[in-house]
Amino acid sequence: MSLIVTGTLGIDTIDTPHGGAERVPGGSASYFAAAASAQGPVRLVGAVGGDWPAEHRVLLESFNNVDLAGLEQRSDSRTFAWGGRYLDNMNVRETTFTELGVLEEAPPEVPESFRDSELVFLANSHPSVQASFLDQLPERQLSVMDSMDLWIEIANPELHALLERVDGVMINDSEAEQLTGVSNPFTAARKVLDLGPNFVIIKKGEHGAILVHRDGTALVPAYPAGSDQVVDPTGAGDSFAGGFMAYLERTGGRDFSAIQSALAWGTVTASFTLESFGLDGLKNLTIDQLEERVEILRAAARIG
Amino acid sequence: MSLIVTGTLGIDTIDTPHGGAERVPGGSASYFAAAASAQGPVRLVGAVGGDWPAEHRVLLESFNNVDLAGLEQRSDSRTFAWGGRYLDNMNVRETTFTELGVLEEAPPEVPESFRDSELVFLANSHPSVQASFLDQLPERQLSVMDSMDLWIEIANPELHALLERVDGVMINDSEAEQLTGVSNPFTAARKVLDLGPNFVIIKKGEHGAILVHRDGTALVPAYPAGSDQVVDPTGAGDSFAGGFMAYLERTGGRDFSAIQSALAWGTVTASFTLESFGLDGLKNLTIDQLEERVEILRAAARIG
Numbered sequence: 001m002s003l004i005v006t007g008t009l010g011i012d013t014i015d016t017p018h019g020g021a022e023r024v025p026g027g028s029a030s031y032f033a034a035a036a037s038a039q040g041p042v043r044l045v046g047a048v049g050g051d052w053p054a055e056h057r058v059l060l061e062s063f064n065n066v067d068l069a070g071l072e073q074r075s076d077s078r079t080f081a082w083g084g085r086y087l088d089n090m091n092v093r094e095t096t097f098t099e100l101g102v103l104e105e106a107p108p109e110v111p112e113s114f115r116d117s118e119l120v121f122l123a124n125s126h127p128s129v130q131a132s133f134l135d136q137l138p139e140r141q142l143s144v145m146d147s148m149d150l151w152i153e154i155a156n157p158e159l160h161a162l163l164e165r166v167d168g169v170m171i172n173d174s175e176a177e178q179l180t181g182v183s184n185p186f187t188a189a190r191k192v193l194d195l196g197p198n199f200v201i202i203k204k205g206e207h208g209a210i211l212v213h214r215d216g217t218a219l220v221p222a223y224p225a226g227s228d229q230v231v232d233p234t235g236a237g238d239s240f241a242g243g244f245m246a247y248l249e250r251t252g253g254r255d256f257s258a259i260q261s262a263l264a265w266g267t268v269t270a271s272f273t274l275e276s277f278g279l280d281g282l283k284n285l286t287i288d289q290l291e292e293r294v295e296i297l298r299a300a301a302r303i304g
Numbered sequence: 305m306s307l308i309v310t311g312t313l314g315i316d317t318i319d320t321p322h323g324g325a326e327r328v329p330g331g332s333a334s335y336f337a338a339a340a341s342a343q344g345p346v347r348l349v350g351a352v353g354g355d356w357p358a359e360h361r362v363l364l365e366s367f368n369n370v371d372l373a374g375l376e377q378r379s380d381s382r383t384f385a386w387g388g389r390y391l392d393n394m395n396v397r398e399t400t401f402t403e404l405g406v407l408e409e410a411p412p413e414v415p416e417s418f419r420d421s422e423l424v425f426l427a428n429s430h431p432s433v434q435a436s437f438l439d440q441l442p443e444r445q446l447s448v449m450d451s452m453d454l455w456i457e458i459a460n461p462e463l464h465a466l467l468e469r470v471d472g473v474m475i476n477d478s479e480a481e482q483l484t485g486v487s488n489p490f491t492a493a494r495k496v497l498d499l500g501p502n503f504v505i506i507k508k509g510e511h512g513a514i515l516v517h518r519d520g521t522a523l524v525p526a527y528p529a530g531s532d533q534v535v536d537p538t539g540a541g542d543s544f545a546g547g548f549m550a551y552l553e554r555t556g557g558r559d560f561s562a563i564q565s566a567l568a569w570g571t572v573t574a575s576f577t578l579e580s581f582g583l584d585g586l587k588n589l590t591i592d593q594l595e596e597r598v599e600i601l602r603a604a605a606r607i608g
Binding site (some may be wrong): 088089090091182183184186187190204207208210216217218219220221224225226227228230257260261264294297298299300301302303304 | 394486487494512514520523530531532534564568598601603608
């Protein structure tokens, strides 16, 4: 088997009430891959510019399970750069700047050696770009996509076309409402199922996530992190996705029950990302460390 | 054993985007008692005025397990009346009017026959009033209190004095933040424990609840109700408390594990309240019906 992620690599500058970080590695594919690599191999497809810091490559390469054969560096282009500021309670974020750079150019190609990938995560991108990645992955067995408010607004037909082709979709609660016009997440999720996917995961940040699958509903709380454990929420959603997909890759499970278990692995993986700026919280992360937090989550969520 | 609630009986007028109800039975003690009665006997202490509708008494008496010996009707007084309007997504509520009536007078007395009560729920009221109820319940084994933003603001010393005397406190997330100055609910809850109680339950509405107990942490999601199952959220918090305390009363459990289980029973009890206006959703509710939803919640929250 083989897990692949397509998405962005970025240079992030983050500001929080308790500190900040400048020009640290970011982007959906970076977080996903680093997060997934704690459980096993993961293939990355993304593009960076000539300005991509050498130390970002060194850091990404230090995650031994990440295969960078699909990383395209374009010497005459600029790397995607993003700035974000978290307000008082760490749940509200504002974007301070965005430099799209390579994201305004043609997307990278899936290299020949990755075309047999079976588990596919399409991180947030224009739905036509996500569709072109799908076209290049004919052996896929399970494909899951992310999206965002911008595409719901300006690329709605392309988004609907893509929803007919994927197995699962992972979006946050406000995106689910925007996509369906329904604020109740369970009702909204059922409307998304009508658009094609077999399951929908609605991410609610500090309130956890819900899964609505054709075979059942699951509810997972966020990991119980105190305020000293929430340093930087950037990348938590993509880390959740990485831990989730890596669990399915590692265990071979594909049914509702496996997907329900995978939610917990995604949740605890994200809890490590929150604890530091950039990818630092994911460094040297092991299955044992994840399992330990899954056990804490399991005990806390148990209904006797 | 014996379970008692002290709180309000009110005449509620409710408006939602999907309909409304005029002058239906409301108030914290009404909801708590009706909710608890599905699992066993419950004693009610509260006051109403001469204008209390006869049909409200008939309805309350139809909950056979509710002992109304502590219901004081004052012919020259007015019943507490309240109006609320829910906005689009049913999560935001505004108060349209409040007529305090009997709530501005001396609180009712705990009748002699109730003074041996062992499980005590002090529904929201001025903390000095809540303290006077505690004084009248010398046999109490487990006492849990609710509160609200108003008392945190105008009766903070009395509230702190009361927190030193109760076993548990049940508040919502914004009240926890207001009380402690901390928005993270786990950190806020630990600060509340420092004020005296053995456990804190922070209610998060559609996002469920968290329990921080000296012996552990528990996380319970809200019952997965679609938009057609959320008719009127009024009284959901007091119904949660009623189902929670009645479970402890019925099972005799007092430790962390029992309290964790009780959260699920409170959650599913509240899910019935949401489905109708006033107390209608709680009518003829049985332990079997509650158990059925606990099983659904258990399956959805299970971490494999």
